[in-house]
Amino acid sequence: MSATTGSFSLGDTTVSMPVKAGSIGPSVVDISKLYAQTGMFTFDPGFTSTASCESEITYIDGDEGVLLYRGYPIAQLAEHGDFLETCYLLLYGELPTAVQKKDFDYRITRHTMVHEQMARFFQGLRRDAHPMAIMVASVGALSAFYHDSTDISDPRQRMVASFRLIAKMPTLAAMAYKYSIGQPFIYPKNELGYAANFLRMCFAVPTEDYKINPVFARALDRIFILHADHEQNASTSTVRLAGSSGANPFACIAAGVACLWGPAHGGANEAALKMLTEIGTVDNIPKFVARAKDKNDPFRLMGFGHRVYKNYDPRAKIMQQTCHEVLSELGIKDDPLLDVAIELERIALSDEYFIEKKLYPNIDFYSGITLKAMGFPVSMFTVLFAVARTSGWIAQWKEMIEDPGQKIGRPRQLYIGAPQRDYTPLDKR
Numbered sequence: 001m002s003a004t005t006g007s008f009s010l011g012d013t014t015v016s017m018p019v020k021a022g023s024i025g026p027s028v029v030d031i032s033k034l035y036a037q038t039g040m041f042t043f044d045p046g047f048t049s050t051a052s053c054e055s056e057i058t059y060i061d062g063d064e065g066v067l068l069y070r071g072y073p074i075a076q077l078a079e080h081g082d083f084l085e086t087c088y089l090l091l092y093g094e095l096p097t098a099v100q101k102k103d104f105d106y107r108i109t110r111h112t113m114v115h116e117q118m119a120r121f122f123q124g125l126r127r128d129a130h131p132m133a134i135m136v137a138s139v140g141a142l143s144a145f146y147h148d149s150t151d152i153s154d155p156r157q158r159m160v161a162s163f164r165l166i167a168k169m170p171t172l173a174a175m176a177y178k179y180s181i182g183q184p185f186i187y188p189k190n191e192l193g194y195a196a197n198f199l200r201m202c203f204a205v206p207t208e209d210y211k212i213n214p215v216f217a218r219a220l221d222r223i224f225i226l227h228a229d230h231e232q233n234a235s236t237s238t239v240r241l242a243g244s245s246g247a248n249p250f251a252c253i254a255a256g257v258a259c260l261w262g263p264a265h266g267g268a269n270e271a272a273l274k275m276l277t278e279i280g281t282v283d284n285i286p287k288f289v290a291r292a293k294d295k296n297d298p299f300r301l302m303g304f305g306h307r308v309y310k311n312y313d314p315r316a317k318i319m320q321q322t323c324h325e326v327l328s329e330l331g332i333k334d335d336p337l338l339d340v341a342i343e344l345e346r347i348a349l350s351d352e353y354f355i356e357k358k359l360y361p362n363i364d365f366y367s368g369i370t371l372k373a374m375g376f377p378v379s380m381f382t383v384l385f386a387v388a389r390t391s392g393w394i395a396q397w398k399e400m401i402e403d404p405g406q407k408i409g410r411p412r413q414l415y416i417g418a419p420q421r422d423y424t425p426l427d428k429r
């Protein structure tokens, strides 16, 4: 990409740094030599103005509400494609041909079973453990089973590990759900599509045949597409940082699962539904909006706001449309939670506070209502997010590992602690 030079003065020193332009979006000032030239670090907690890497995978324009996977708008992929096609696109950079898609689908499908010993691994966990706790544990445990795909220097092993992770996340997620409700695990079936297989593993019981609802399967597949990747968000950055040390991909993805769990990130879908339930009725909305605006109240409208989107999250619009499709399939005319969500969105989007701070609904605002209507418990919402985001995590991890300039991530700090001082013996304190 093109580069120019930017100069700025620091005290009586003038510093010149390369300015690099990407293909689209903001340019970057390459400060990698700043410390060597000035003895100073940059300071950017939360990385609000920091690009951590070069990437070709996902582009977000927060002001315009644009999200592209390898250049393709999310709305087009959600409308015309399926989730495994999106996985292929994120991994390899191009939409697959019919032959490539058939081969990719076949290979992923035949990695959906987990080692039978994993069933015993679950027995060591409490039945009332949060499914995300089970996912952190079981995804990390995959590195204890698949030793033949942990050598990250071997491109074939990297590919096998990527396929295993994309394929086995739904199986582990369904096992986490079944374990939490005391039902037997349901094995994947190779003739089913990715989302349909997951629905069956979650909701089938051995005593009767399970009928796939095609509207639910299509809706879930689209939800997976919406959640697949999102540039250098907190959990993706966690996966990249873990991977930069050479840790195996299963351990790196487990680290991403752990980070995603937080309510400020992937846990927001669970938190948003709990918030809508707590609000309960449209009449209660003003009270909660007032709390969200009160600086002295830590309450925030969950599912609102975003570090990058200062416009409507393009995924939220598609999520809202999917929500209506699922509710009408169920014959639900007026879901009280949806009524609260739509009225809350209307009030917030016309409120000066939210307008001034550019707070719009994000993907988590409508996903919870949709997943609840499909029969998933609130505790499984972030698990579904992790299933989908594994494709983005592993694509970003692969891009980092294959970058010849890749090195271990090791930020510095502004030290504000005690200057050097001598040890005080115990009897002198």
Ligand code: SDX
Residues within 6 Å of the ligand: 046, 229, 230, 232, 233, 234, 263, 264, 265, 266, 268, 292, 293, 299, 300, 301, 302, 303, 304, 305, 306, 307, 308, 357, 359, 362, 363, 364
């Ligand atoms: C995801 O990064 C990604 O791409 C994430 C994600 C992905 O796909 O990977 O998109 C998925 O995590 C979506 C976000 C889900 N989180 C939530 O819905 C939780 C509620 N939202 C917030 O906590 C918040 O908006 C964040 C965490 C999402 C973004 O926080 P920022 O960018 O650090 O912004 P901030 O906290 O500095 O807020 C800016 C201002 C503050 O007011 P001031 O201090 O400037 O006066 O906006 C206010 C905040 O108080 N604010 C909110 C608010 N979000 C921000 N006020 C009320 N309700 C909210 N939801």
